[in-house]
Amino acid sequence: MMRRKQGTMIALAALTLAFSVAGRAEAQGLLFWSTQAKPVEETQKMRTEVLGGFGKPVDYYGNDAGPFFTRIQAELKAGKGTIALLGGLHGELASLSSDLVDLKDVLSATGDAKINPTLVSLGTYGTAEQKYLPWMQASYVMAANKEALQYLPAGADVQKLTYDELIAWGKAMREATGSPKIGLPAGPKGLLHRFFQGYLYPSYTGSVVTKFRSPEAEAMWNAFKMLWEEINPASTNYGFMQEPLLTGEVWVAWEHTARLQDALNQKPDQFVTFPAPAGPAGRGFMPVVAGIAIPKTSPNVEEAKALAAYMLKPETQIATLRATSFFPVVEVTLPDDMPAAVKMSGATVAAQSAAPDAKPSLLPVGIGGLDGKFNKVFIDTFQRVVLRGQDVRQVLDEQAATLKDIMTESKAPCWAPDKTSEGPCPVE
Amino acid sequence: MTSLATTEAEASARAEPRSSGRLVMASAVIVLVAWVLVPIYLLVVNALGSVAAVTAWPKALVPEFDLASLAFFANYAGVPRALLNSFLVAGLTMVLSIGLGAPAGYALARFRFPGANLFRLAVLMTRAFPLPLLALPLTVLFIRVGLDDTIIGLALVHTTLAMPFAVLIMASLFMSIPEELEEAAWTLGCSRLSAFRKVVLPLALPGIAAAGIFAFVISWNEVFAAAVLTIENKTLTAFLLQSLDVSPLPLKFAGGAVLIVPALLFLFAVRKYLFSLWGIANR
Known part of the structure; x- marks a missing residue:
């Protein structure tokens, strides 16, 4: 009995070895x-x-x-x-x-x-x-469940939304349904940092790096805090917004076009897509x-x-x-x-980039391996200001110092929407 | 009649502490079993369900048999190959960690030698460094010596990961087998080697098997090294896991089922060795 078992074990080992050697020969x-x-x-x-x-x-x-x-x-x-x-x-x-x-x-x-x-x-x-x-x-656009459209504030055109209207819309939906219905991909697999870099900052300040700690940025974070009141708290777990949109947990979302496709393909009649909202400095978006x-x-x-x-x-x-x-x-x-x-x-991406107030903002250029640190500046700022409720001015000043270090270390000149610079992009 | 009722009441009063103890025990068992089974149940129901059923709530008690999600993986190029690779790497890891871990464990249990404690610590240290940190130099080395993208190469890395458990489990296993048995065998004409083979090994076999199964599971679950060190010969975990976490829900569930079912079947097949390890510990 014991011997047979040992025999099987040895046979198994031999077989494994034979296979693992044979596996090497396959054409590539x-x-x-x-x-x-x-x-x-x-x-x-x-x-x-x-x-x-x-x-x-x-x-x-x-x-x-x-x-x-x-x-x-x-x-x-x-x-x-x-x-x-x-x-x-x-x-x-x-x-x-x-x-x-x-x-x-x-x-x-x-x-x-x-x-x-x-x-x-x-x-x-x-x-x-x-x-x-x-x-x-690709780009990032907004998507909404058609049920949400009835709560749009009076006079607002969903194709030409502003951030103020988005906040009002979210408030109306929350009051009508009892729970916040806007969602953002703020989970570990989500792309929320792109929302700040390509959408919020350009829309409010017309800049990403240079005006990181400007008074406009301060106003922006305060506005975003108001928006966060209307955002589903489960957002900090969302990776791809197509899923909460499909389950109906969230009615309005900002997301990468590739990460919306499941919802749009499965229930094309249930959803609409539209360009990202505009802020005081224009309609920021990121190709x-x-x-x-x-x-x-x-x-x-x-x-x-x-x-x-x-x-x-x-x-x-x-x-x-x-x-x-x-x-x-x-x-x-x-x-x-x-x-x-x-x-x-496709239609929304085209409309977004062709909007008269469009403010295209590129992915970071030339910061190379510091990309992760660069994203972290924005996510950290978000976590400190919004999730922990720390003082906006102080957080911006501290994070701006980190941002400045990244720029000096990488020597990256400014990219759109910031104006081109000689030498590393300055943080004012 | 009344006397009968009284005795019954007395009996139930006496039994009460025991039955409440049983209740706690039973609910603990139920919670633990549910802890393991509910996720597996949800995985299976969702893997077998249609796309619409996955996002629906509440779940049907009996899964519907819509095989669309699972069929996707049957047609996904490379899954059978990756499954085979997973078994090969895990099997080889198992063999290697038993082959290296058993002698090491025996030595730690039976001999006093200088540096025994240091050795124990050094074995554990292999788990102290995160793999993503080691992966770059390791890959460079593997490419240079030609171990890159081989099943043996990956099995060697997984063996290193499984080694601490193999050595420590087996050391305590050999310690629990009385030295006197071995000495008795020597007096009856056995050499050190034949005594080990005829007396210690049969006693230790279930435990060794359990350590091997542990190695198997560690190798089966490992992603990072497998994703970096192999390309054509990826294991199933490396092949699917990176893609699954960004895939649509129905495919996530189906892929999850594809990943765990073979491992579950394997564990089920060898379960008696696992249980007999407890037998040894209790002796």
């Missing part, structure tokens, strides 16, 4: 290492519908930022890599920019595709080289740009470049849009059978 496709299209459904569509048409096998992996950076940094350090192609946000690729292959020749090889020139120039990081090629873009880059350790630069060019074809861009709800970076005519989420948020 081009490895596309990305931080985007991470949800399993999107990954699946990227693999079959987008990359399936390339003609050669491509392995697409969506990663958390931690493993993404650890892996690529290890490969760069070891000087030998398996990752052929990188996909990431403008801010993420920035910290790797000195280890990326110049992609200028790919750009000239894309032929008649009209690539958005603003986005192309973003991909140079101010150098003479094309560090990354724009891949896809999000993802790019494709090739690391210097790529095992097959030529094929990786061919794949990068393939990703910019109008057909591929439309397939990518279907897969991820990220919008094309080249000029395309959209077919009529797009999913509801794409139609709704």
Whole structure:
């Protein structure tokens, strides 16, 4: 009995060893290492519908930022890599920019595709080289359950909302239903820091860094405290607003277009999307740009470049849009059978950027690895001012000092909406 | 009649403290069982439910069998392969940590040698450093020596993580087996090795198996090293977990079920070894 068991154990061990050695021999496709299209459904569509048409096998992996950076940094350090192609946000690729292959020749090889020139120039990081090629873009918009519309304050147009009207709207909904009905993604997986950087600050101060501690910013935080009264307290747990919107826990939300698509696709008749509200300084909004880059350790630069060019074809861009709800970076005519989420948020993104008072605000440029610290300044300020009720002036002064250190350390010049600066962007 | 009633009342009065004790015991058991079973129940109901049923409340008692969410994973390229990898890595981790942990545990239990305490501490120290901190240099090293993206390489890392438990569990296990038994075997003509094989090992086997199962579970649940050290040979946890936390709810539940059901089945299959470890501890 005992002997037989031992025999089984040994057989099992031998089998395991045999398998683990055999597993090594399998053929590998081009490895596309990305931080985007991470949800399993999107990954699946990227693999079959987008990359399936390339003609050669491509392995697409969506990663958390931690493993993404650890892996690529290890490969760069070891000087030998398996990752052929990188996909990431403008801010993420920035910290790797000195280890990326110049992609200028790919750009000239894309032929008649009209690539958005603003986005192309973003991909140079101010150098003479094309560090990354724009891949896809998105933005953050507002979404509302149609039941909420009846509580809109008199005279307010949901397509041209202001922050004051949003507060009044929230108050009306809370009084009518007994619980706050506005939601923000303030959980650990949420993107609330982008709300402050790309929406609130530009709308109230017309700046992100320079006027961080200005009197306008002080007024802004006080207004936001009033808005917070109308915000569902469960917001500090929300990651993706599509879920509380679907369950009806929240009626009005601000969120990334990709993180709204489930709600809009499942119940297209239940929801409306509209541009973010405007503040005294304009309608702040943040376009999000993802790019494709090739690391210097790529095992097959030529094929990786061919794949990068393939990703910019109008057909591929439309397939990518279907897969991820990220919008094309080249000029395309959209077919009529797009999913509801794409139609709704596409129209809203266009309306938002075309609004007469639009105040576009870019993702941080040139702060590289300090990106996380930069975001933390805004989240810390939010937590101290709103959640802990500390004095606005004092918190702003203290956080401004941290912000100034980040700017001095990274030597990053100002980016939109702040006016360009010589040397590091000043915090006044 | 009255006398009968009195005795009954007396009996129930006498039984009262015991029955209230039982009530506390029973409710504690129920709470503990529910603690484990309710999440699994919700996971299964939601994994089997349709997309609409997942966001609905209250939940149906008996799950409906809408396999759409689960079918997604059956068609998701790489899941069977990743599942196999998970079993291979976890199996190898189990074998390695028993192979290395059992002798180490035996030595700690039976011999007095200089540095025994230091060794005990050093084994524990492997858990003192967070993996994300070690991952970068480790990956660089693995790429250079060619261990990168291999099942053996990952199993080695997981073995390091499982080692403290394996060594400490097995040290206390061997300590609980009386040395006299071993000495008796020596007097009857056994060498140190054959005494270990014929006397100590059969007694320790269930405990060793339990330590191995522990190693299996640690390896099964580990994400970060698996996500960074492997690419083509990802384990199921590394393959799915990063994507699941940002996936829609129905897929989260289905993926969660895909992740835990194989591990649950494995634990169920080997449960008798786990229980027999308690048997040893009680002896």
